[in-house]
Amino acid sequence: KVLLGRIRRPGEPPLEQGWIPYFGKAFEFHRDSLGFLLSRQQKWGDVFTVYIAGKYMTFILNPFLYQFVVQCNKQLDFQGFSLEVSAKVFGHPYLNDPKIPVNIEEMQKRYSYLMGEELNILNGRTMKNLQSVMKQEQLGPTECRTESMYSFCCRIIIEATYLTLYGKVPEDEQEEITELKKKFIQFDKMFPYLVARIPIELLGNTKVIRKELTSYFTSRRLDQRLNLANVIKERKNFLETYSYLQDHQRAAHHFAFLWAALGNTVPAAFWALYYLVKNPEAHAAVRDEIQHVFQAAGQRANPDFNISLTREHLDSMVILGSAIKESFRLCSASMNIRTVQEDFTLKLKEEQSVKLRKGDWVVLYPQILHLDPEVYENPEVYKYNRFVENGLEKTAFYKRGRKLRYYLMPFGSGSSMCPGRHFAVSEIKMFLAIMLATFDLEIIEGEKPVGLNNDRAGLGILLPNSDVQFRYKWHQ
Numbered sequence: 001k002v003l004l005g006r007i008r009r010p011g012e013p014p015l016e017q018g019w020i021p022y023f024g025k026a027f028e029f030h031r032d033s034l035g036f037l038l039s040r041q042q043k044w045g046d047v048f049t050v051y052i053a054g055k056y057m058t059f060i061l062n063p064f065l066y067q068f069v070v071q072c073n074k075q076l077d078f079q080g081f082s083l084e085v086s087a088k089v090f091g092h093p094y095l096n097d098p099k100i101p102v103n104i105e106e107m108q109k110r111y112s113y114l115m116g117e118e119l120n121i122l123n124g125r126t127m128k129n130l131q132s133v134m135k136q137e138q139l140g141p142t143e144c145r146t147e148s149m150y151s152f153c154c155r156i157i158i159e160a161t162y163l164t165l166y167g168k169v170p171e172d173e174q175e176e177i178t179e180l181k182k183k184f185i186q187f188d189k190m191f192p193y194l195v196a197r198i199p200i201e202l203l204g205n206t207k208v209i210r211k212e213l214t215s216y217f218t219s220r221r222l223d224q225r226l227n228l229a230n231v232i233k234e235r236k237n238f239l240e241t242y243s244y245l246q247d248h249q250r251a252a253h254h255f256a257f258l259w260a261a262l263g264n265t266v267p268a269a270f271w272a273l274y275y276l277v278k279n280p281e282a283h284a285a286v287r288d289e290i291q292h293v294f295q296a297a298g299q300r301a302n303p304d305f306n307i308s309l310t311r312e313h314l315d316s317m318v319i320l321g322s323a324i325k326e327s328f329r330l331c332s333a334s335m336n337i338r339t340v341q342e343d344f345t346l347k348l349k350e351e352q353s354v355k356l357r358k359g360d361w362v363v364l365y366p367q368i369l370h371l372d373p374e375v376y377e378n379p380e381v382y383k384y385n386r387f388v389e390n391g392l393e394k395t396a397f398y399k400r401g402r403k404l405r406y407y408l409m410p411f412g413s414g415s416s417m418c419p420g421r422h423f424a425v426s427e428i429k430m431f432l433a434i435m436l437a438t439f440d441l442e443i444i445e446g447e448k449p450v451g452l453n454n455d456r457a458g459l460g461i462l463l464p465n466s467d468v469q470f471r472y473k474w475h476q
């Protein structure tokens with residue numbers, strides 16, 4: 001039954017295009033992306049094309065074939081799609097706009113300020129800010145407080161990250177920060193709809209909220225801030241070299257960066273904390289490891305919140321690192337998208353290749369790998385120490401007896417990999433180390449288990465489908 005425009009040519013992957021004009025298989029895909037892809041994999045094998053919302057997408061689901069896509073930088077472009085989405089969602093000009101172009105490579109060079117020596121500086125700032133924000137909670141010495149866990153993670157991580165990246169103003173700005181957090185959460189809820197190209201005018205007051213959030217990053221307001229992180233300073237200086245960009249357009253770029261720094265980190269921190277608090281064995285093992293590292297580092301959790309940890313201390317928390325990876329495995333659902341630049345044949349293995357057409361997308365969907373029972377035994381079960389072997393990080397995972405090069409991909413792949421990945425993992429580690437060492441934590445009895453909300457399937461870390469009440473008090 002072919003009611004839509006394309007006839008499959010010899011050498012092209014199996015094709016499924018549905019019968020609804022423009023939408024094709026969009027509704028089925030959005031309802032349950034994972035289920036849809038698994039059922040098509042059964043039917044068509046590991047490589048097939050589906051027509052979804054105006055795009056022909058060729059899915060490559062066999063992890064041994066990922067490398068052929070990742071290496072193919074010439075004919076498969078990773079930027080076009082994300083630049084377009086970013087411009088739409090955050091309201092900044094398209095970076096490739098020939099009328100007001102911005103040198104993308106130069107802009108991305110500034111991401112080096114998220115790594116190496118610079119990461120140590122950022123980590124130091126994050127450690128201080130996480131603690132100063134937690135101190136503001138003013139938990140009494142014998143108090144036992146009950147909270148919604150996702151709201152709690154939002155509150156702490158958004159404020160600490162904002163202060164780490166954008167520094168402070170001389171006067172008290174608590175009110176502005178509280179507003180920023182509220183608006184960020186409201187905007188974030190609309191993120192999947194904006195990515196799906198729903199016009200912002202149809203999304204209630206999202207346009208106003210976006211404008212208000214963007215206004216935090218005008219040059220006047222950034223100039224008032226005392227200690228911008230180097231990555232932001234460099235980005236600001238770089239954007240200012242383009243005199244044809246208006247101030248609000250540069251501000252929108254800064255807002256996009258803040259979203260990139262928070263949009264996935266907040267839910268990732270939540271899931272890591274939730275699984276640990278929910279699993280007594282994992283909780284005890286990770287806490288034990290943290291306490292050992294604190295002891296070796298001469299640090300003690302106390303109400304003054306003056307813990308300081310180096311990168312080496314963080315790196316030595318292998319069980320905590322594994323617990324974080326395990327929550328990434330269970331909750332991340334990002335698609336890796338590449339746009340085909342010209343009609344060409346993608347060689348996949350010695351004997352296998354597929355013909356691809358210009359303008360189509362090639363898509364990797366690592367959630368299928370993360371939940372593959374041939375790679376991860378009982379993949380639906382949370383196993384905090386899955387990524388530890390003989391006291392070290394485990395990196396050898398196999399499928400049908402062959403070692404996998406790609407086995408965990410929450411941060412994308414190849415040249416489009418997230419530049420903030422080391423910073424994100426350090427921040428989540430610090431957050432959990434402080435929480436577990438400082439407080440006794442428990443989920444309130446009778447709370448429903450939290451499930452995944454699939455609205456962000458394909459876009460990153462999934463959000464929880466409900467919040468959960470937990471209790472915390474000082475650890476005695």
Ligand code: HEM
Nearest residue numbers: 260261264265268334410411412413416417418419420424
């Ligand atoms: C758990 C937390 C995070 C996750 C899961 C995550 C994941 C991702 C993914 C999947 C991409 C797209 C890669 C692709 O297109 O294939 C990305 C891009 C990006 N991320 Fe992250 N990220 C996280 C945290 C951060 C943090 C903390 C920062 C910055 C401080 C950051 C900055 C960026 C930027 C700037 C890009 C766009 C890069 C470009 O220009 O191509 N991310 N991230």
